[in-house]
Amino acid sequence: xxxxxxxxxxxxxxxxxxxxxxxxxxxxxxxxxxxxxxxxxxxxxxxxxxxxxxxxxxxxxxxxxxxxxxxxxxxxxxxxxxxxxxxxxxxxxxxxxxxxxxxxxxxxxxxxxxxxxxxxxxxxxxxxxxxxxxxxxxxxxxxxxxxxxxxxxxxxxxxxxxxxxxxxxxxxxxxxxxxxxxxxxxxxxxxxxxxxxxxxxxxxxxxxxxxxxxxxxxxxxxxxxxxxxxxxxxxxxxxxxxxxxxxxxxxxxxxxxxxxxxxxxxxxxxxxxxxxxxxxxxxxxxxxxxxxxxxxxxxxxxxxxxxxxxxxxxxxxxxxxx
Numbered sequence: 364x365x366x367x368x369x370x371x372x373x374x375x376x377x378x379x380x381x382x383x384x385x386x387x388x389x390x391x392x393x394x395x396x397x398x399x400x401x402x403x404x405x406x407x408x409x410x411x412x413x414x415x416x417x418x419x420x421x422x423x424x425x426x427x428x429x430x431x432x433x434x435x436x437x438x439x440x441x442x443x444x445x446x447x448x449x450x451x452x453x454x455x456x457x458x459x460x461x462x463x464x465x466x467x468x469x470x471x472x473x474x475x476x477x478x479x480x481x482x483x484x485x486x487x488x489x490x491x492x493x494x495x496x497x498x499x500x501x502x503x504x505x506x507x508x509x510x511x512x513x514x515x516x517x518x519x520x521x522x523x524x525x526x527x528x529x530x531x532x533x534x535x536x537x538x539x540x541x542x543x544x545x546x547x548x549x550x551x552x553x554x555x556x557x558x559x560x561x562x563x564x565x566x567x568x569x570x571x572x573x574x575x576x577x578x579x580x581x582x583x584x585x586x587x588x589x590x591x592x593x594x595x596x597x598x599x600x601x602x603x604x605x606x607x608x609x610x611x612x613x614x615x616x617x618x619x620x621x622x623x624x625x626x627x628x629x630x631x632x633x634x635x636x637x638x639x640x641x642x643x644x645x646x647x648x649x650x651x652x653x654x655x656x657x658x659x660x661x662x663x664x665x666x667x668x669x670x671x672x673x674x675x676x677x678x679x680x681x682x683x684x685x
Contacts, residue, residue, distance in 0.1 A: 369482040371459045371677055372473060373447050374500045375631065377466035378439040382428035387421040393465045399499040402561065431638045440467075442632040442664050443488065449670035454677065464503050471507045482516045484677055488631035490529060491571035492522040493557055520680050524571040525578060528672035532663055533575075533628050534582035540624065542658035548624035549589055551611065552576040553641060555629050556594035556603040569604055575628050595627075595645075596636050612645045616653030623649055626660040631669070633662045 377394070379386035395401055395412050431438055443461050451459040458480075462473040477483060485504060489496040501519055508515065523529050542548050554572045562569050576592040593611045597603035608625075615623060625645065627637050637659070646657040663669035 367482065368480045369457055369484055369681060370477040370480040371450070371454070371457055371484045371486065372462050372477070373443060373450070373459065373673075374462045374464060374470070374485060374487045375439055375443045376496070376634075377463035378437040378634070379428060380467060382425060382432045382437070384421045384425055387424050387428060388417050390466055391420060392417055397465075397495075397499055399502060400495050402558075427635060427639050430643075431635055438638070439463075439632055439634045445665035446632065446670060446673075449665055449667060450674050450677070453670055453674040457681075464500055470503050471510065474507055474511055474513075477515075478511070478513045480513075480515070482518065484518050484520070484680055486520045486673065486677060489629070490522070490526075490631070491524040491554070491568055491575060491629055493568035493571075494561065494566050495557055497521055518680055518683075520676060522571060523676050524575045526672065526676055528675050530575070530578045530582060532666070532668035532672050533626065534579050535668060536663060536666075537579070537583060537624070537626055537660050540658060540660050542622075542624050542656065543660075546622055546656065547589075548622045548656065548658060549615065549620045550580070550583070550585060551591055551593055551608070551623060551625045552579065553593045553595045553608045553625055553627050553645075555596050555627075555636060556607075559602040559604060562604060572629065579626075579628060595640060608641070609645055609648055612649040612654070613652045615649065621654050622656040623654060624658045624660060627662060630662045632664050637662060 377390065379390040392412070395416065396409070398405070401408055401412075428437070433441070436444070440463070447459045447461045458477070460473050460476060462468055462470045464470065485500065487497045487500040492498075497519075501521075504517060508517070537543055537550065552575075554576075557566065557568055572594075573592060576590075580590050591606070591611070593606050593608040594604040595608035597607060612623070625641055627641060630637050642659045646659070649657045663672075
């Protein structure tokens with residue numbers, strides 16, 4: 364094995380293999396069994412998961428996944444692959460692979476493809492570190508590496524929430540949107556939530572989200588009264604990070620805000636939580652509450668600005684021998 368022979372692995376959450384009940388059930392079982400994602404005691408959580416959630420939740424999600432699917436691989440997998448191809452074109456001397464924490468292509472399968480390399484640059488596509496996302500990626504790699512004879516030096520890019528290229532790309536995506544150019548919308552930066560209990564135990568995620576949102580707003584020169592941060596996608600009865608996106612959409616018209624533009628800076632690629640939850644559900648909530656105009660800024664997806672930002676981040680990590 365040659366020394367200084369790196370490979371790059373971009374890691375995203377994952378997706379069901381197909382938009383059908385059995386595939387969704389398999390995916391949810393793997394995802395929701397991760398103690399980083401749901402950190403309740405196993406004796407309490409696993410019976411709820413297996414006897415209630417996995418019985419009743421998958422049938423309700425089939426139509427939603429069918430609505431966003433678009434391609435046979437689904438948006439997360441297909442867009443992440445397209446993004447990796449563009450990063451590869453910017454870094455032609457180092458192979459770029461894609462892995463999913465849950466589902467395919469799996470981390471163990473990708474490790475089989477990089478056995479001849481001695482260094483792995485692992486970039487979880489979660490700009491803001493959270494134990495439930497980036498932490499889960501690191502756990503999954505640590506577990507999978509134990510089954511291999513290869514001796515890798517693994518370098519994780521754990522957070523890029525304040526990276527200049529990433530912030531600039533996000534600000535430009537807002538600035539280029541038709542709604543932003545033609546109107547003066549109130550801007551909401553909606554991030555995926557985590558349980559409040561995880562933040563109370565010291566997870567730095569909310570501070571990372573706040574830093575990202577403030578930097579984008581500064582780039583856009585938004586007055587403090589023209590934007591805010593919210594958290595979406597809460598699950599279960601426990602308190603999650605607030606303010607909640609859906610409750611915010613419901614309340615804004617009563618405050619005289621009838622024109623809203625929503626961006627989701629924590630999502631590298633569009634998925635169920637952006638396409639269906641934000642663009643469909645929260646749009647409906649806002650309009651039914653009395654709002655007039657609702658616009659959504661697409662994720663950076665496989666854009667060249669996104670690929671360039673990630674390539675620059677990876678180059679700096681490769682240059683860092685510390």
